[in-house]
Amino acid sequence: MSVRCIYCHHMCELEPGKTGYCGTRMLRNGQSVSLNYGEITSLALDPIEKKPLALFHSGSYILSLGSWGCNMRCPWCQNESISRDRVRSVSVTPEEIVQRALELRPQGNIGIAYTYNEPLISYEFIQDTAAAAHEAGLKNVLVTNGMGTPELLSELLEHIDALNIDLKTIVPEQYERIGGDLDTVLENIEEASYCAHVEVTTLVVPGFNDNPDEMAKLARTLAEIDPEIPLHVTRFFPAAEMRTTPPTPVQTVYRLADIARKYLRYVFVGNC
Numbered sequence: 507m508s509v510r511c512i513y514c515h516h517m518c519e520l521e522p523g524k525t526g527y528c529g530t531r532m533l534r535n536g537q538s539v540s541l542n543y544g545e546i547t548s549l550a551l552d553p554i555e556k557k558p559l560a561l562f563h564s565g566s567y568i569l570s571l572g573s574w575g576c577n578m579r580c581p582w583c584q585n586e587s588i589s590r591d592r593v594r595s596v597s598v599t600p601e602e603i604v605q606r607a608l609e610l611r612p613q614g615n616i617g618i619a620y621t622y623n624e625p626l627i628s629y630e631f632i633q634d635t636a637a638a639a640h641e642a643g644l645k646n647v648l649v650t651n652g653m654g655t656p657e658l659l660s661e662l663l664e665h666i667d668a669l670n671i672d673l674k675t676i677v678p679e680q681y682e683r684i685g686g687d688l689d690t691v692l693e694n695i696e697e698a699s700y701c702a703h704v705e706v707t708t709l710v711v712p713g714f715n716d717n718p719d720e721m722a723k724l725a726r727t728l729a730e731i732d733p734e735i736p737l738h739v740t741r742f743f744p745a746a747e748m749r750t751t752p753p754t755p756v757q758t759v760y761r762l763a764d765i766a767r768k769y770l771r772y773v774f775v776g777n778c
């Protein structure tokens with residue numbers, strides 16, 4: 507018998523023995539379970555600005571971890587090596603991660619960031635780790651494509667202090683092309699902004715979302731949620747299926763950021 511997975515907008519019908527679209531969740535004992543619980547592929551102490559978060563504990567550091575798998579298929583993926591396939595990983599428990607984060611406090615560490623690949627497909631591990639981190643007095647940061655089911659994200663937000671959420675395009679059909687859903691991400695940005703610090707990132711990809719009218723609409727839409735939400739307009743570099751596409755011209759990034767500034771109070775450029 508198959509079971510519907512409710513962890514993201516894809517709502518995959520999970521068949522016995524098969525994984526869903528993300529490649530990380532599977533049917534076991536009648537439930538959708540994550541195959542990458544505690545499976546870490548990257549662990550680093552990063553500056554908080556690298557998440558990117560510009561207006562949350564500036565100058566601090568955060569222990570950043572990632573696993574493998576993703577529920578979108580962006581042809582420009584900047585983390586292709588861990589987002590497409592199951593790769594070699596190290597098993598850790600939430601308690602071990604919290605302990606490591608506490609040990610790094612003297613180096614300026616404020617907590618734990620769930621990042622690199624899409625964290626919301628590893629919902630249970632983040633829930634367990636974030637709860638333990640809060641108990642230990644640490645901060646939790648989620649860096650996500652925003653495609654998690656709004657109801658489940660709401661529950662997780664109890665333990666999340668800050669988020670950076672991708673807003674990849676303002677055109678619904680373009681979102682669908684890359685396996686996403688515009689309404690879901692907008693709903694999640696709004697919901698998260700009520701109870702946590704939220705910043706948004708738009709990676710400017712040549713030929714996909716570098717149209718000035720689209721940037722104006724994107725910034726206007728974000729401003730309707732809250733004009734104080736910081737927006738990071740960042741530069742694409744060749745990767746994944748777009749390895750032969752030249753990087754976004756710096757001038758394009760600056761021009762689009764200027765357009766966004768007409769609607770939003772805080773706009774930052776990145777990778778320039």
Ligand code: SF4
Binds near residue numbers: 518525577627
């Ligand atoms: S989390 Fe994975 S299995 Fe579940 S609905 Fe999303 S893509 Fe499908």
